[in-house]
Amino acid sequence: GAEPDRSGEAEVAKRRPIVFTDRELDVMSVLWRLGSGTVAEVREELGDVGYTTVLKILQILEDKGHVAHDAEGRAYRYRPLVAPEDAGERALSRILNKVFHGSLDLMVARLVSDRSLTADEIARLKEIIDELEPGDAPAEGEGRGR
Structure with a gap:
């Protein structure tokens, strides 16, 4: 058809x-x-x-x-009709604003304190932070996946 x-x-x-x-x-x-x-x-x-x-x-x-x-x-x-990345991005944004009152550092601190990170995960997080410039954000639709 x-x-x-x-x-x-x-x-x-x-x-x-x-x-x-x-x-x-x-x-x-x-x-x-x-x-x-x-x-x-x-x-x-x-x-x-x-x-x-x-x-x-x-x-x-x-x-x-x-x-x-x-x-x-x-x-x-x-x-x-919705990509998982879009759903995740919107959900994280809501949590950031409603639970952590826009404080990204508090949200990230909470996320990493709730579980044991491997050495590889810590190294990758440091890389991501080192690559950031102040005020920098990924381009629209562009993730920071592995």
Whole structure:
């Protein structure tokens, strides 16, 4: 059949605030990992959630503009419209502003004090900090991954 017109889907997803409940994030995590999935496939990955619960979560995510579906036989195949990096960036920004009142140094200190860092992780964090100039931030859409 003809490919559905998806020209506006990504744009709509970008404009909406990205806020997930824990269960929504569980479902999104499966879709990001698989690329797409039916209700049955997502449920199988989650293991402890009923079919109708997964269906309802996917419908809510679709209403919020975070996923879209395509018909596949009698089932729908859902796919994410939001990249995990975008969701993570927005979530971190909310935590920074709402929990740490904009104090990045306090947030980072809290993150690293909650777990034991390996020597490699400490070295990598030092590299990232050394590369920064005051007021510097990664370019739009550009991460600082490994």
